[in-house]
Amino acid sequence: MFPGQRTYSRVHIIPTLKSKQIQWPTYYGLRRGIGTSVANQVKDANAAKGLLRHSNLATTMTHYIKSTPENTRHAMQIIEQLTLALMSKNRERQASSSESCSKYAATKAVAKNQSSAERDVKAVV
Secondary structure: OOOOHHHHHHHHHHHHHHHOOOOOOOOHHHHHHHHHHHHHHHOOHHHHHHHHOOOOHHHHHHHHOOOOOHHHHHHHHHHHHHHHHHHHHHHHHHHHHHHHHHHHHHHHHHHHHHHHHHHHHHHHO
8 A cells, every 4th residue: 555545545536436426446456456467467476476565475366366368368458459549549639639720820820920011011111
């Protein structure tokens, strides 16, 4: 548990979830997920044991590392790739949107400068 975790969840997370009528699931699901993920990624339960700060490997193995079928892992990888593609597409859309906004602003500024220059020329003539 990191410093201020209880306060942060009590002040920010839990009230937000309650306002949306979502039950607070606690951090244990996250810990179990991280334990399983780490053990699957490095193929070593001791890595998960160290990350979760358990003194006993049996605790990690019994309560925190769950077997994950290969098809489940593959499905999660597909979802991850789709999510990353969507995030990339959104970033591109935002960049082109801000680019077109800045092009619009630049065009408007040039037009404004031209019209003020024309006024200056007319004033001189």
